[in-house]
Amino acid sequence: GAVVSQHPSWVICKSGTSVKIECRSLDFQATTMFWYRQFPKQSLMLMATSNEGSKATYEQGVEKDKFLINHASLTLSTLTVTSAHPEDSSFYICSARGDWTVQDYEQYFGPGTRLTVT
Amino acid sequence: GIQVEQSPPDLILQEGANSTLRCNFSDSVNNLQWFHQNPWGQLINLFYIPSGTKQNGRLSATTVATERYSLLYISSSQTTDSGVYFCAVDNYGQNFVFGPGTRLSALP
Numbered sequence: 065g066a067v068v069s070q071h072p073s074w075v076i077c078k079s080g081t082s083v084k085i086e087c088r089s090l091d092f093q094a095t096t097m098f099w100y101r102q103f104p105k106q107s108l109m110l111m112a113t114s115n116e117g118s119k120a121t122y123e124q125g126v127e128k129d130k131f132l133i134n135h136a137s138l139t140l141s142t143l144t145v146t147s148a149h150p151e152d153s154s155f156y157i158c159s160a161r162g163d164w165t166v167q168d169y170e171q172y173f174g175p176g177t178r179l180t181v182t
Numbered sequence: 183g184i185q186v187e188q189s190p191p192d193l194i195l196q197e198g199a200n201s202t203l204r205c206n207f208s209d210s211v212n213n214l215q216w217f218h219q220n221p222w223g224q225l226i227n228l229f230y231i232p233s234g235t236k237q238n239g240r241l242s243a244t245t246v247a248t249e250r251y252s253l254l255y256i257s258s259s260q261t262t263d264s265g266v267y268f269c270a271v272d273n274y275g276q277n278f279v280f281g282p283g284t285r286l287s288a289l290p
Contacts, residue, residue: 066227098278102223106282107268107280107281108270109280123277169213169230169232169272170215170227171213171215171278173224173225175223175224176224176225178223
């Protein structure tokens with residue numbers, strides 16, 4: 065149980081274009097989903113938290129207009145990187161947390177999406 | 183915000199050796215998780231352990247919440263144990279903060 069998928073697993077795009085990344089909880093309802101970014105040989109940094117049907121909460125320093133997050137259902141959240149630039153190249157990882165377990169705070173992570181902007 | 187430290191930053195082991203990884207955190211937490219990030223980037227849940235002790239095969243973990251630290255034990259290491267081990271904590275609904283990680287290389 066507790067499987068989270070991401071699509072695509074890797075993407076290459078040209079500078080100035082937009083890219084959408086999907087995060088799905090496959091076998092549970094995710095009341096809260098999280099988006100992280102990880103640069104090479106660094107730890108994960110939380111970008112934003114989203115609850116189904118609500119606006120996402122962004123961490124300090126993360127541009128809301130650049131990283132659009134939509135949590136339209138209890139099983140799907142999307143991250144759109146708008147007007148991508150080479151400095152946006154990174155490994156993006158989503159996670160999900162549901163209320164189906166006694167351990168309400170445990171998070172499950174997707175396999176990540178590697179974005180390269182040329 | 184809460185601070186998370188991990189030690190050692192790097193660890194090289196011969197196959198079959200045992201190791202202990204440490205995670206220190208600066209405030210009380212309601213969630214602490216240990217993860218293994220494999221070479222492809224996938225984070226594997228190892229333990230959800232805000233307090234107490236758990237064991238799963240060759241791995242075990244102990245969190246002493248009152249002293250704000252957690253330990254991950256790896257026994258009889260195998261080459262497949264290589265990767266980065268992260269601990270992450272949740273401070274009662276605030277940010278889920280990751281430590282810097284311990285990079286483990288288990289050599290044959």
